[in-house]
Amino acid sequence: MIDFLLYALLAGLGVALVAGPLGCFVVWRRMAYFGDTLAHSALLGVSLGVLLDINLSITVTAVPLLMALGLVYLEQRGILSLDTLLGILSHSALATGLVVISLLPDVRIDLMSLLFGDLLSVTSNDLWVIYGVATAVLLLLGLLWKQLINITVDPELAAVEGTNVVLVRTALMLVTALVIAIAMKVVGVLLITALLIIPAATARRVSQTPEQMAVAASVIAMVCVVMGLAVSWYTDAPAGPAVVLCAALLFMLSLGFRQRN
């Protein structure tokens, strides 16, 4: 009993740790819809994995990664506005995923756990994956931090000053896809973006530099995980939604503070 609670806690904290800085970029770069699209495509990844009998971890990671690359390409081409493009891809991915899952005759998939997370069923294997990915993502963010801030502030200025904008932007998209793949277990497809955005938005109110905001977002997200798990433990509420609910409550509380510049 203590084991699965400990696993759940560690998994949640690992995801929260990396969701902080990444969520900041999602907020700064207005990528919320992008995050949703990748999350929905992760569901498609599950159904494809089951359909083709491939390890789910692989398809759940690969489909959002491919989706991210496709989006970078389509955005570069500039055929449709990004908003419309995301709307089409996001909901087609979600719908396809749901239809494929319902068509599989012999498989019983717990749709609720895919959509809203299943934190209490985390295995030690999941933990390895989560911490492996989290470490890699944090390293990459740290390495590219300056360039990432620079292309967020003004991509053209950054390009004139010598930053490879396409490369850095692609890296950020791929990293987002990876984090979404590991966050799926914790809060589920429909709530991943919430875990990215809400702690970052809360952190904004107490931060004066990008770095402060990234660290604060991590800490806040971790607090939300602990609170959410506690709520789930005592009330039997599903853990993922409980974590997001705590994040929303903390955000509302933070509105009481005067925003620091």
Added chain:
Amino acid sequence: MMNKPLISLNGVNKAFQGQNVLQNISLVVNPGEITTLIGPNGAGKSTLVRIVLGLIEPDSGSVVSAQDLRIGYMPQKLNIDPTLPISTCRFLQLANMSHDACHEALALVGISHLAATPIQKLSGGEVQRALLARAILRKPNLLVLDEPVQGVDVNGQNALYKMISELSKTLNCAVLMVSHDLHIVMSATDQVICLNHHICCQGRPEQVTQDPAYLDIFGQTAIYAHNHDHNHSLHGEVLDADGVHRHGEGCQHD
């Protein structure tokens, strides 16, 4: 050294989705010279600037830059999400510069007191100054300015243009500037290029304003070279109100 161009474009063409935006553009920017690019909306001015900056590739034609070309770029405007906490000083440091160099640049454009202010809280004119500071930080020999006075009131525009031409002299760098209002920048410009997908005319400002191609686009009103007879500070106070009316170069009355 003075006669070797910083950047030269030769027969540059660019089309977007079948629409010719730039046709057969050839131009040369020499060290220390101020070049002003004018033209109606949609004439391809920004596209041309982007080609000079190397942000987009021309479909055909060549762009040759000097070995030692260092560009300082000042974009039209900044669009930073308010959720990104970033001070003006930090914004400048993104150009890969030391804290001291940033403060120096802020002092040069007269906004040292705003170093710690979030960049999103600056007014239109202050943002332009911050952008100018970031552009000069890299010790450029070519400043590229895309409509540097957008969102600035008329007095602020004059002050900003004056600052740009003074900075180009003290830093000994050339300027390539997009502008709508030739009459303000006339006096400080060495070369005017009038663009409407192709180069309609180019030359010294007095020549260009007499050119029929220029008059076609800008009409008679633009000929009057109005030289302000006094200066304004940022806040619009008259700085040098000696009451003497100085005539501009194109001015005919007495």
